[in-house]
Amino acid sequence: MKNSLLMLFAVSFLHTPVSATDNYQRNWNVDVMHYRFHLELRDDTNSIAGKTDITVRFVTDGISEFSLDLIGRDPGEETGMEIADVSHNGEPVHFSHIDDRITVSMSSPSSAEERRIFTITYQGIPADGMIIAENMFGDRTFFGDNWPNRARHWLPTVDHVSDKATVEWIVVAPNHYQVIGTGRLIEQTSLSNGYHRTHWGSSIPIPPKVMVIGAARFAVQYVGTVSSVPLQSWVYPQNRDEGFYDYAIAEKVLRFFDGHIGPFPYEKLANVQSKTRYGGMENASNIFYSERSVSGNRTSEGLIAHEVAHQWFGNSVTEKDWHHIWLSEGFATYFTQLYNEFTQGHDAIENGMRGARNTVIAFYAQNSELALIAEQLTDPNRMLNRNAYQKGAWLLHMLRRQIGDEAFWAGIREYYREYRDTNALTEDLQRVMEKTSKQNLEQFFQQWAYVPGHPILEGTWRYDANAGQLNITIEQTQSSETIFMFPLDIEISISEEVTRVETLQMRSALETFSLSVDSAPSTVTLDPDTWLLFEGELSQQEGDVSRY
Structure with missing residues (x-):
């Protein structure tokens, strides 16, 4: 335990947040x-x-x-x-x-x-x-x-x-x-x-x-207003009907974000079919979408949600330094998932975050030296990577789990209120979230924002029928020297009808837990509700004493 804590403190010291450090020569x-x-x-x-x-x-x-x-x-x-x-x-x-x-x-x-x-x-x-x-x-x-x-x-x-x-x-x-x-x-x-x-x-x-x-x-449609903000669609006249239909979904998107984050920051919102090189480009008050975004069947709803979310995060609250680009892209990615949760139910965000987790794991396999805030990079185009999008979204998802929905949304609204029309760094977000949650989040932000990688877990479980106990051993096996600390949910399934979820606290490289369980589980599953960025699984230990 002491070695693990010392290692975490050492890593935290090496990654102490600093002010803007990218290589642009700015005269302040x-x-x-x-x-x-x-x-x-x-x-x-x-x-x-x-x-x-x-x-x-x-x-x-x-x-x-x-x-x-x-x-x-x-x-x-x-x-x-x-x-x-x-x-x-x-x-x-x-x-x-x-x-x-x-x-x-x-x-x-x-x-x-x-x-x-x-x-x-x-x-x-x-x-x-x-x-x-x-x-x-x-x-x-x-x-x-x-x-x-x-x-x-x-x-x-x-x-x-x-x-x-x-x-x-x-x-x-x-x-x-x-x-x-x-x-x-x-x-x-x-x-x-x-x-x-x-x-x-x-x-x-x-x-x-x-x-x-x-x-x-252009063909221009004046869709209506949301909280007195005019909403418009600008599309090529040759696909007028399809474009008007596709882009009108932005009204529902705008209402969700306006109601959950705070007032829309600009004088209007125009969604524009364009020649941008990107799938969508979040230009302030007039978003430019790829000309192929118009299909007539609203396949771009997720894209529209992502770019509209940027109006608050990336445009209004803007990263002060390119190394903190996740404050733009990670926010837009996660708020798209929050919109999906609102419109489609909780299963939608679980599915989305599982896909994002797989993306982060694959990116880390090829870029194990890069933290979310990768100060060794100098080109913003290289910083626009899977960490900025998917790992940034995962940081916010785990933060929501850590502090709870009420404090999370209060923190989001306060962060927007305080930094609207200005610039922010990751430590600014941390400070606001600590204020609203009344939690010390230093360790949380250090390990997820400034340290490369994520937990890789190997574990076993064994049921002791004589003692009525489920014994679980979990080891962190990631190749980096970092030991992560986090809550870990496990689902204990006795039958299809009988399940329960327990939360374990991982504080060291190797942890052993004993839980009282009346009957032998059929399965024990890590992170059943998709709240943790990790790799790994639990396997049943041979020689299970539940038969004896």
């Missing part, structure tokens, strides 16, 4: 408050003309320069952005554009808490981030696809999850396009040259990964 004294993107889209070229007004807050005095991300055009290349000028109050400002970073040098240093607006005028063909392509019906389309850090291919931004800002889009495009954008619709104006202007805007800060526009031929 410079905070972008607002982007106002002016864009012109054309049919005769893939080049976009852009002008961006950026409101910057300087936290301290004495700052004389700051940087933004924008992929430049290299000599001889067709793609990339070229900057025409940078200005402040109509006056030119010195800048450099080297290695895809804009460095703006100011003529006078900042004062603390001062705000200045800079305008960047640029043009070019985006290699990524903005997908300009024909859709499945042969129509030309434009769709922003920024995740995780591809906004920089077409928008000058601080392209990191930790810098959230409000946003406006003023898009000039040919008349045959309809434009969808973040927030609420502010203006639509027909221009005299066969073009029209569309203006969208949001007063709610979001990270660049989820601020986008789309332009295409």
